[in-house]
Amino acid sequence: MDARSVEANTEDVLVELIRRHDVFDVLADEPLEKPELAAALEVSPATAHRILTSFREKNWIERTAQGYALTPFGKALGRATATYRSTVAETHRLAPLYDVVTAAASSEPIDFAWFDDATVTTVEPHDPYRPLNRFIELLEATSSIRGIDTTSVSPTYVEDVYDRIADGLPVELVYDQAVVERLATEYTDLATDAFDRDNFTLWVREEVPFGLALFDDRVGIGGYDDETGLLEVFVDTDNEDAYAWGEQLFELYREDADRLV
Incomplete structure (x- = not known):
């Protein structure tokens, strides 16, 4: 993958992190099954499925006996995203x-x-x-x-x-x-x-x-x-x-x- 592709991929990841920050918030407390996640996010089952698929492909979540849970990598990204959003909000204030x-x-x-x-x-x-x-x-x-x-x-x-x-x-x-x-x-x-x-x-x-x-x-x-x-x-x-x-x-x-x- 060349430098431009890496940069473009990073930009896509950043956009998804911000767009789906609430997924990290919801899963930070406990693992959830797909219907529970859809209800917590107030999205359709189809949207919840797309989110889970994307997150699993990026190793942000994993399937456990209790449901879908954040991986250590996913938890770190969730914290980083929360910090970024807080910093932007404070700067705007x-x-x-x-x-x-x-x-x-x-x-x-x-x-x-x-x-x-x-x-x-x-x-x-x-x-x-x-x-x-x-x-x-x-x-x-x-x-x-x-x-x-x-x-x-x-x-x-x-x-x-x-x-x-x-x-x-x-x-x-x-x-x-x-x-x-x-x-x-x-x-x-x-x-x-x-x-x-x-x-x-x-x-x-x-x-x-x-x-x-x-x-x-x-x-x-x-x-x-x-x-x-x-x-x-x-x-x-x-x-x-x-x-x-x-x-x-x-x-x-x-x-x-x-x-x-």
Whole structure:
């Protein structure tokens, strides 16, 4: 068999592994007879027969006294397939994070594996404020916050952050110049009062890549809708490496910013 044939055969095997992953799941528990397998998979007897024939030809299953069972090779392939599907599902779940971070140039490299167990909050048709509510939930529970932001000037965000500043929460922020100008114009009273408080420190710079929030033990990344300015995704985790990355990024932007208050 030449190299092309081997490659084509491997591709066919991969397709079948993914397509028939449920067969491995079903047979992982116990051997089954053909009718039992057909019922478990909710397929016709003819389809079950084709599956068993294909699996036996590849040495994925064997006939035993109790029914059809996975071979050691079949069990290994089943585990590998489950791992692959899980990895793809997790990568897809973190797609909003990839979109946000890779769209912005940063000298601090990120390992997306740090966010494997992250909470990913996105907007939904019936609830466009889900990401913002997640941020506020974490804001209410933290004893301090540091961050950078590029867009957040929605009334809910401004008022909640102000309330925490008024409560004495230590707050250190690096804002985009345009955001500071809008805050001073649209929320003059709140901004003036916040700027006069000792627990609030604000730096300003021309450009900020995305939203970053450092709570007590969680780091969050926020991405905004370019047209509406709404927070459309917020990803947060308590991973220590991710938190350290967030601190380095915050310090990087703070060092390159001008202190306002």
